[in-house]
Amino acid sequence: MPHSPSKKTFPIFKPSEASAMSANTPLKRSRTDIESDNEDKSMMEFLEKINQNTIETNKNTMETKEEVRKMGVKFDAINEKMEAIDIKVNKVDDEVKILRNEMEQNKLLNFMDITGVDKLEVEKYKNNLKALAIGIFTSFNISVDSESMERVYTKLIKGGSSVVVVVVFKSFSDKLNSMKMKRESKIKNNIFFDHSMTGETRKLFMSAKKIAKTTGGKIFMLSGKIFFSNGSGNKMHLRIDSDLSKIKSQNSE
Incomplete structure (x- = not known):
C-alpha cells in the first residue's frame, strides 16, 4: 500500500484567542514613524527654549531700560551741578578780568592823554617832549613845570593818522589840577586832556x-x-x- 504524504497542519485559533493575542502584542512601528516622532519632540524642545530665551531677554531688556532711566536721572543731576559750576566759574572769570583791568588802570592813575596835537608839531619836539607839553599847558594859561612831570612820550592812534602826547605826572593831584584848569580855560581849540x-x-x-x-x-x-x-x-x-x-x-x- 503506497505511503501517502503527510499533510502540514496549522494551529487553529478561536476568534476570541486571536483578538486577545492582537491586543497583547504591540504593533511594530516603522523607522520613519519613529524618526518623525523624534523630530517633533526636538522641535517642541527647541521652541520651548526659544520661548524661555524670549522671556529672559524681555526681562533683561526691562531691567536694562530701568538702569538706563536711573542713569539718565543721575546724569541730569550731574549736568545741573556742572551748569551751576560753569556759572560760578564764569562769574569768577569775569571778576578776575575786571580786577586785572582795574589793576592795570590804577597804574595809569597819574597818566594824562593830550589829543589833537599836530603831528608836525610833535615831530618838531620829538627830542624834547617835556618842552612840547609845557608849551601846550602854557597855551591854556596852565602853570606846569618840568619837575612835576615824570616823563612824556607819544603813541599813535587811528592807524597812525593821529598822535597822543602822554604826560606822566609825579602826583595824581597835579594831573587833576591841570585837567580842571583846562576845563575852566576860555581858550577853545581842538586839543583835549583826558585820563589815560x-x-x-x-x-x-x-x-x-x-x-x-x-x-x-x-x-x-x-x-x-x-x-x-x-x-x-x-x-x-x-x-x-x-x-x-x-x-x-x-x-x-
Missing part, C-alpha cells in the same frame, strides 16, 4: 557815553574808575559791559 585808559576801560567808557548821550546822564572818570550819574546826586560805578544796561534802567525810574 586801558583798552578795556576805554571801550567801556565810550560805550557808556554813547548810551548816556541817548538816555541822558553823565559819564565821568573818578580815581581811575568809570561812573554814571543821572543828575539826582547818585552815581553808579560801571565795571563791565553788563553794567551798561543799568544806565537805561536808572534813567527809566
Whole structure:
C-alpha cells in the first residue's frame, strides 16, 4: 500500500484567542514613524527654549531700560551741578578780568592823554617832549613845570593818522589840577586832556557815553574808575559791559 504524504497542519485559533493575542502584542512601528516622532519632540524642545530665551531677554531688556532711566536721572543731576559750576566759574572769570583791568588802570592813575596835537608839531619836539607839553599847558594859561612831570612820550592812534602826547605826572593831584584848569580855560581849540585808559576801560567808557548821550546822564572818570550819574546826586560805578544796561534802567525810574 503506497505511503501517502503527510499533510502540514496549522494551529487553529478561536476568534476570541486571536483578538486577545492582537491586543497583547504591540504593533511594530516603522523607522520613519519613529524618526518623525523624534523630530517633533526636538522641535517642541527647541521652541520651548526659544520661548524661555524670549522671556529672559524681555526681562533683561526691562531691567536694562530701568538702569538706563536711573542713569539718565543721575546724569541730569550731574549736568545741573556742572551748569551751576560753569556759572560760578564764569562769574569768577569775569571778576578776575575786571580786577586785572582795574589793576592795570590804577597804574595809569597819574597818566594824562593830550589829543589833537599836530603831528608836525610833535615831530618838531620829538627830542624834547617835556618842552612840547609845557608849551601846550602854557597855551591854556596852565602853570606846569618840568619837575612835576615824570616823563612824556607819544603813541599813535587811528592807524597812525593821529598822535597822543602822554604826560606822566609825579602826583595824581597835579594831573587833576591841570585837567580842571583846562576845563575852566576860555581858550577853545581842538586839543583835549583826558585820563589815560586801558583798552578795556576805554571801550567801556565810550560805550557808556554813547548810551548816556541817548538816555541822558553823565559819564565821568573818578580815581581811575568809570561812573554814571543821572543828575539826582547818585552815581553808579560801571565795571563791565553788563553794567551798561543799568544806565537805561536808572534813567527809566
